[in-house]
Amino acid sequence: MIPIARPQLGEEEKRLVWETMESGLLAQGPRVREFEERFAELIGTSHGVATSSGTTALHLALLGYGIGPGDEVITVPFTFIASANSVLYTGARPVLVDVDARDFNMDPALVEAAITPRTRALMPVSLYGQPAQMDVLAEIAERRGIALIEDACQSHAASIGERRSGTWGAGTFSFYPTKNMTTGEGGMLTTDDGELAERVRLLREHGMKVRYHHDVVGWNFRMTDIAAAIGLAQIEKLDGYNARRREIAARYDAELRGVVTPYVRPGVTHVYHQYTIRVRERDAFAEALKARGVGSAIYYPIPVHRQTPFVALGYGSESYPVTELLTGQVLSIPVHPSLSEDEVTTVIQAVNATASELGTLEVEASRA
Numbered sequence: 547m548i549p550i551a552r553p554q555l556g557e558e559e560k561r562l563v564w565e566t567m568e569s570g571l572l573a574q575g576p577r578v579r580e581f582e583e584r585f586a587e588l589i590g591t592s593h594g595v596a597t598s599s600g601t602t603a604l605h606l607a608l609l610g611y612g613i614g615p616g617d618e619v620i621t622v623p624f625t626f627i628a629s630a631n632s633v634l635y636t637g638a639r640p641v642l643v644d645v646d647a648r649d650f651n652m653d654p655a656l657v658e659a660a661i662t663p664r665t666r667a668l669m670p671v672s673l674y675g676q677p678a679q680m681d682v683l684a685e686i687a688e689r690r691g692i693a694l695i696e697d698a699c700q701s702h703a704a705s706i707g708e709r710r711s712g713t714w715g716a717g718t719f720s721f722y723p724t725k726n727m728t729t730g731e732g733g734m735l736t737t738d739d740g741e742l743a744e745r746v747r748l749l750r751e752h753g754m755k756v757r758y759h760h761d762v763v764g765w766n767f768r769m770t771d772i773a774a775a776i777g778l779a780q781i782e783k784l785d786g787y788n789a790r791r792r793e794i795a796a797r798y799d800a801e802l803r804g805v806v807t808p809y810v811r812p813g814v815t816h817v818y819h820q821y822t823i824r825v826r827e828r829d830a831f832a833e834a835l836k837a838r839g840v841g842s843a844i845y846y847p848i849p850v851h852r853q854t855p856f857v858a859l860g861y862g863s864e865s866y867p868v869t870e871l872l873t874g875q876v877l878s879i880p881v882h883p884s885l886s887e888d889e890v891t892t893v894i895q896a897v898n899a900t901a902s903e904l905g906t907l908e909v910e911a912s913r914a
């Protein structure tokens with residue numbers, strides 16, 4: 547079976563982890579500091595603050611902007627649950643706006659109508675490795691005087707023109723093992739705002755600048771030096787990994803038939819955290835791929851507003867037509883950099899054979 551993800555760790559990771567273990571400094575220390583500097587440099591921001599996960603990076607970004615009970619944060623229903631959950635953790639209310647059917651990301655045309663006097667931030671998600679329309683959203687956020695937090699957990703080194711995901715307002719990244727680069731578990735907040743970075747550092751460490759002097763109530767959301775050691779090795783490989791993902795995606799774009807392949811906005815560098823197609827008879831499609839030895843995955847089978855805790859909070863009756871349409875059609879196929887050319891060919895043959903069995907998805911009709 548060709549798996550949907552295959553983390554690649556090698557000798558360099560082993561060496562740096564071993565050196566870290568021998569150093570005796572295991573928790574947050576010099577390697578975390580170095581990783582923060584290197585990652586911020588890679589993304590193009592003046593600050594990087596490493597965290598224990600992408601979820602805690604999102605949580606800290608919101609807290610860093612002082613968001614809490616009574617506030618609203620605009621995000622999308624078509625995402626991993628962490629985007630919306632991080633808003634709930636602060637006591638604020640996630641307000642959902644639908645996504646664009648072409649790029650799967652927040653539809654900027656719907657944002658203004660969702661802004662109320664309580665709105666404190668926009669939190670678009672750069673899903674599957676393609677940046678949301680950050681330039682358009684930044685203009686809205688600036689004009690309306692609200693913060694901008696990009697959930698860039700899936701878009702490491704993706705860009706709009708020369709500008710990378712994570713450089714508008716605050717960016718948050720995840721280094722979960724299936725991501726374009728990993729630290730095992732881990733996350734990072736990137737920003738040019740020095741004061742925000744300072745507050746987030748404080749909140750990450752129990753509100754402590756001077757040892758055992760706690761200025762505010764904070765958390766332990768630190769990354770370990772062992773995780774940062776893996777990250778330092780992975781950072782060197784990210785460009786190569788992303789180039790390989792893009793190469794595989796280009797073959798899929800050219801050779802897949804009968805399915806809707808990903809739309810890439812002009813001027814955007816998509817880093818294909820996922821290569822997500824839209825198909826007819828999606829669940830049968832996934833089964834047929836499996837029978838042909840090709841793994842696939844549905845990101846995400848249930849949108850945020852239909853998840854049990856959100857239904858309990860009263861979101862169940864809300865309707866997001868594009869999200870609901872996509873939820874029934876999307877299927878991600880393997881695009882990880884360790885795929886061989888033969889494996890890529892197998893995936894292409896399996897998708898094309900399945901599409902000819904189950905029928906072609908009518909693209910225009912589905913792009914309501």
Ligand SMILES: Cc1ncc(COP(=O)(O)O)c(C=O)c1O
Binds near residue numbers: 601697720
């Ligand atoms: C869009 C999105 N947001 C947030 C997260 C949360 O990251 P983590 O799993 O590192 O907490 C993820 C990762 O799974 C994600 O894909």
